[in-house]
Amino acid sequence: MVLRLIQRLWGGLQPGANSYRQSRRVYSLQHQAQVTGEMMEALREVVGSANVSTAMAVRELHGKDESMHRCRPPDIVVWPQNMEQVSRLAEICYQHNVPMIPFGTGTGLEGGVGAIKGGICFNLSHMNRILDLNVEDFHVTVEPGATRKALNSYLRDSGLWFPVDPGADASLCGMAATSASGTNAVRYGTMRENVINLEVVLPDGRVLNTAGKDRRFRKTSAGYNLTSLFVGSEGTLGIITKAALRLYGTPESIVSAVCAFPSVQAAVDSTVQILQCGIPIARIEFLDDVMVGACNRFSSLQYTVLPTLFLEFHGSDQSVEEQVQQTEEITQTNGGSDFVWAKDQETRTKLWTARHNAWYAALALRPGCKGYATDVCVPLSKLPEIMVETKKDLVESQLTGPIVGHVGDGNFHCIMVLNPDDLEEVQRVKEFTDRLARRALALHGTCTGEHGIGLGKRKLLEEEIGEVGMETMRQLKATLDPKNLMNPGKVL
Amino acid sequence: MVLRLIQRLWGGLQPGANSYRQSRRVYSLQHQAQVTGEMMEALREVVGSANVSTAMAVRELHGKDESMHRCRPPDIVVWPQNMEQVSRLAEICYQHNVPMIPFGTGTGLEGGVGAIKGGICFNLSHMNRILDLNVEDFHVTVEPGATRKALNSYLRDSGLWFPVDPGADASLCGMAATSASGTNAVRYGTMRENVINLEVVLPDGRVLNTAGKDRRFRKTSAGYNLTSLFVGSEGTLGIITKAALRLYGTPESIVSAVCAFPSVQAAVDSTVQILQCGIPIARIEFLDDVMVGACNRFSSLQYTVLPTLFLEFHGSDQSVEEQVQQTEEITQTNGGSDFVWAKDQETRTKLWTARHNAWYAALALRPGCKGYATDVCVPLSKLPEIMVETKKDLVESQLTGPIVGHVGDGNFHCIMVLNPDDLEEVQRVKEFTDRLARRALALHGTCTGEHGIGLGKRKLLEEEIGEVGMETMRQLKATLDPKNLMNPGKVL
Numbered sequence: 001m002v003l004r005l006i007q008r009l010w011g012g013l014q015p016g017a018n019s020y021r022q023s024r025r026v027y028s029l030q031h032q033a034q035v036t037g038e039m040m041e042a043l044r045e046v047v048g049s050a051n052v053s054t055a056m057a058v059r060e061l062h063g064k065d066e067s068m069h070r071c072r073p074p075d076i077v078v079w080p081q082n083m084e085q086v087s088r089l090a091e092i093c094y095q096h097n098v099p100m101i102p103f104g105t106g107t108g109l110e111g112g113v114g115a116i117k118g119g120i121c122f123n124l125s126h127m128n129r130i131l132d133l134n135v136e137d138f139h140v141t142v143e144p145g146a147t148r149k150a151l152n153s154y155l156r157d158s159g160l161w162f163p164v165d166p167g168a169d170a171s172l173c174g175m176a177a178t179s180a181s182g183t184n185a186v187r188y189g190t191m192r193e194n195v196i197n198l199e200v201v202l203p204d205g206r207v208l209n210t211a212g213k214d215r216r217f218r219k220t221s222a223g224y225n226l227t228s229l230f231v232g233s234e235g236t237l238g239i240i241t242k243a244a245l246r247l248y249g250t251p252e253s254i255v256s257a258v259c260a261f262p263s264v265q266a267a268v269d270s271t272v273q274i275l276q277c278g279i280p281i282a283r284i285e286f287l288d289d290v291m292v293g294a295c296n297r298f299s300s301l302q303y304t305v306l307p308t309l310f311l312e313f314h315g316s317d318q319s320v321e322e323q324v325q326q327t328e329e330i331t332q333t334n335g336g337s338d339f340v341w342a343k344d345q346e347t348r349t350k351l352w353t354a355r356h357n358a359w360y361a362a363l364a365l366r367p368g369c370k371g372y373a374t375d376v377c378v379p380l381s382k383l384p385e386i387m388v389e390t391k392k393d394l395v396e397s398q399l400t401g402p403i404v405g406h407v408g409d410g411n412f413h414c415i416m417v418l419n420p421d422d423l424e425e426v427q428r429v430k431e432f433t434d435r436l437a438r439r440a441l442a443l444h445g446t447c448t449g450e451h452g453i454g455l456g457k458r459k460l461l462e463e464e465i466g467e468v469g470m471e472t473m474r475q476l477k478a479t480l481d482p483k484n485l486m487n488p489g490k491v492l
Numbered sequence: 493m494v495l496r497l498i499q500r501l502w503g504g505l506q507p508g509a510n511s512y513r514q515s516r517r518v519y520s521l522q523h524q525a526q527v528t529g530e531m532m533e534a535l536r537e538v539v540g541s542a543n544v545s546t547a548m549a550v551r552e553l554h555g556k557d558e559s560m561h562r563c564r565p566p567d568i569v570v571w572p573q574n575m576e577q578v579s580r581l582a583e584i585c586y587q588h589n590v591p592m593i594p595f596g597t598g599t600g601l602e603g604g605v606g607a608i609k610g611g612i613c614f615n616l617s618h619m620n621r622i623l624d625l626n627v628e629d630f631h632v633t634v635e636p637g638a639t640r641k642a643l644n645s646y647l648r649d650s651g652l653w654f655p656v657d658p659g660a661d662a663s664l665c666g667m668a669a670t671s672a673s674g675t676n677a678v679r680y681g682t683m684r685e686n687v688i689n690l691e692v693v694l695p696d697g698r699v700l701n702t703a704g705k706d707r708r709f710r711k712t713s714a715g716y717n718l719t720s721l722f723v724g725s726e727g728t729l730g731i732i733t734k735a736a737l738r739l740y741g742t743p744e745s746i747v748s749a750v751c752a753f754p755s756v757q758a759a760v761d762s763t764v765q766i767l768q769c770g771i772p773i774a775r776i777e778f779l780d781d782v783m784v785g786a787c788n789r790f791s792s793l794q795y796t797v798l799p800t801l802f803l804e805f806h807g808s809d810q811s812v813e814e815q816v817q818q819t820e821e822i823t824q825t826n827g828g829s830d831f832v833w834a835k836d837q838e839t840r841t842k843l844w845t846a847r848h849n850a851w852y853a854a855l856a857l858r859p860g861c862k863g864y865a866t867d868v869c870v871p872l873s874k875l876p877e878i879m880v881e882t883k884k885d886l887v888e889s890q891l892t893g894p895i896v897g898h899v900g901d902g903n904f905h906c907i908m909v910l911n912p913d914d915l916e917e918v919q920r921v922k923e924f925t926d927r928l929a930r931r932a933l934a935l936h937g938t939c940t941g942e943h944g945i946g947l948g949k950r951k952l953l954e955e956e957i958g959e960v961g962m963e964t965m966r967q968l969k970a971t972l973d974p975k976n977l978m979n980p981g982k983v984l
Binding site: 181477 | 671808872902939
């Protein structure tokens with residue numbers, strides 16, 4: 001009863017850490033196809049017995065991501081070793097009408113890996129090679145198990161790096177699948193701008209190279225942009241087995257700084273002005289006072305507990321100096337504090353680790369509670385209005401939701417910390433997040449800047465994109481995945 | 493007979509200026525549907541009699557672009573005044589199974605506007621409003637008749653500009669439809685990176701807002717990327733009736749320069765090194781010696797007749813100074829001449845007008861001849877190899893084809909100047925352009941960096957994207973345009 005009420009409130013919010021174990025019967029009833037013994041044999045034949053598992057503990061590990069969405073374990077987990085195996089596995093699933101769910105690192109935030117109709121989870125972590133590094137062309141190809149940090153370690157001596165950084169050490173193909181971005185997107189763009197080509201196994205096992213096999217030009221106008229169609233498709237159109245990525249030269253100089261402001265408005269106004277002046281800032285991250293306090297406690301820092309910007313500048317020595325000078329002029333006009341500098345690698349790493357641990361710092365505010373991150377994104381000019389209103393709403397709703405955001409993109413998160421067993425609080429959070437999303441939509445914004453739709457935002461997507469947009473997306477899905485086998489129930 | 497031979501050689505290459513008049517019967521036989529009197533009445537009812545024309549002179553004006561592709565006049569030309577009229581016209585065409593061809597300024601280069609199955613040409617030039625300029629958000633919306641130059645005139649006092657510049661004063665929605673780019677793309681990206689949202693009338697008259705109505709965020713991960721699907725679709729999926737575009741702050745300082753090199757290799761090597769050093773160059777255009785000579789004559793200039801780079805730097809005074817200094821170091825290492833400067837607006841305009849008139853300068857090399865521009869694009873590291881080989885091939889093939897190119901993107905054009913009545917020369921050009929395209933494909937490149945597929949490159953698209961890619965594109969087309977009415981016969 002309690003479980004069903006929460007499900008109604010939040011479409012599958014996980015009520016407490018272990019309760020999904022009590023609800024196995026619920027999800028097993030929803031399977032659209034039975035996995036037969038014959039099919040199991042066929043899977044084993046492709047990847048070997050050691051790479052197929054039906055153990056409940058394994059299945060449960062693959063049934064949820066880092067969000068509060070309830071665990072929905074797949075029936076089977078397989079570990080393919082290469083694209084050919086993925087293709088053969090897909091053929092088998094297609095023949096047997098069994099759903100396929102790609103799994104990278106499980107670090108998603110919108111329930112994207114839950115097997116809501118059962119099926120086979122493709123754990124792609126064994127396919128983790130980094131291929132075809134081409135320094136002259138600023139280009140590399142990665143398999144789906146290769147993570148962001150693994151790539152940057154690999155690149156360390158090349159003079160190049162891959163800047164898209166969602167915080168988690170996510171798999172790069174998973175980041176492509178969810179159109180991830182993060183702290184550097186204000187300067188370097190999101191996955192949408194940095195994926196050059198994808199190799200995708202289609203539902204029936206055919207292999208598509210979205211820009212043609214081994215192609216890696218800087219631009220093209222050859223036919224429909226299939227690469228962009230698959231970036232952000234959240235595994236609902238095919239399984240990404242390779243991604244060609246754009247790389248960047250490591251900046252000659254990197255300087256980080258922290259600046260505190262008397263008000264949210266002042267910090268956000270500064271952000272808007274910095275962008276409007278065309279300063280090519282690499283990172284500009286906002287933390288509200290609650291978030292700064294939480295980070296101070298969690299990461300042993302001593303920043304002033306005020307609305308704050310974490311800034312980073314990339315460029316030549318001379319260019320960085322100029323950027324810093326222009327930025328300081330703007331922040332001081334808005335009543336900002338003197339910059340607290342993080343110039344050497346160690347201090348910078350401490351600063352950004354603290355920023356990336358914001359999620360855990362927020363959770364530590366209320367031990368035993370769970371987190372849920374909102375993800376709206378609005379035009380820059382609307383940012384002061386929506387952030388000030390949202391802060392007010394948080395206070396009035398008596399909710400814990402420290403704010404952290406990639407404000408240079410107009411994107412911010414309230415990390416809602418809540419007791420999932422307190423139904424009244426769950427209800428209040430649900431109402432708050434819906435209000436916030438609709439506030440963003442009313443201001444020409446989006447309900448999700450970078451986390452994707454997954455399970456949790458399908459209703460909001462309809463409001464955002466409108467009837468014809470939804471019909472068009474459904475047509476595309478039906479065309480490319482006619483049996484609705486690819487990560488069914490997500491996005492649409 | 494002669495006509496048919498040339499058609500076989502080049503899929504509709506126009507043999508002399510007026511010969512399409514002789515071949516009316518050929519194209520009228522290919523119509524897939526008859527335009528009835530009833531339908532004419534319905535069209536007139538929507539847009540008024542003055543905005544419907546069946547006059548042959550008018551139809552012929554709408555049957556070809558600036559390329560050599562033979563004129564294929566539509567049956568009727570209509571001038572809708574607003575999106576609602578476009579939608580009602582589309583409904584009528586859909587009911588009567590009559591093809592629809594959107595027409596902007598007719599400045600395309602791949603035969604994209606030819607009505608190869610007859611039908612109705614939608615001349616969108618009356619819909620030319622510029623709407624919703626939002627300076628704070630670097631955002632503007634344009635109707636399909638608004639051109640690039642009209643927008644930049646409109647923006648003159650706003651401190652903003654729209655950088656994508658294909659040379660021609662094309663309509664911005666037409667540029668979106670063909671995924672255009674041009675001289676500034678190396679710094680500011682192509683239309684793919686600069687279109688935020690599109691309003692599209694679908695074949696049956698429904699209206700799609702690709703990112704949701706009035707949405708204008710900097711990033712999103714909400715569902716499939718419909719905007720990118722329509723950018724570059726060349727009118728084959730729907731008619732773009734509005735485009736929301738990203739704007740940029742006018743640079744504080746702009747400096748242009750010209751630098752001559754002892755060899756093609758030296759010029760191209762410099763380009764690659766400038767990009768690899770991360771210098772944020774705004775324009776870097778290559779002209780070979782033949783092209784420089786032609787521009788000198790056509791635009792009364794006195795540049796040294798050698799392989800040459802036209803460069804432009806944007807930024808703060810200080811940043812431009814630094815960029816220039818770094819660039820000069822690189823060019824001098826490669827044996828480049830001292831920079832010939834174009835610092836004031838007037839000299840800069842003269843320089844870039846000369847560059848944009850390269851097409852006409854090339855045509856002037858052989859008065860009475862016609863032009864055809866190749867458009868390959870390869871990874872930067874492959875640029876020296878392909879350009880040197882292509883120059884050699886031009887000489888060996890005894891063809892006039894001065895080279896001009898957006899080499900910062902790996903994209904260059906041979907402007908083939910040929911006598912269309914000399915079948916032997918036509919054949920040699922055809923063989924040369926095919927060799928060039930396949931050379932680019934072999935080097936991981938594309939057959940078209942920015943002109944699109946249109947009529948002329950459908951076969952090459954198949955080679956570039958492969959079988960599964962073509963199947964996927966055909967599926968998308970069949971889904972979104974099930975009656976094959978939207979600009980039929982193009983791209984696929």
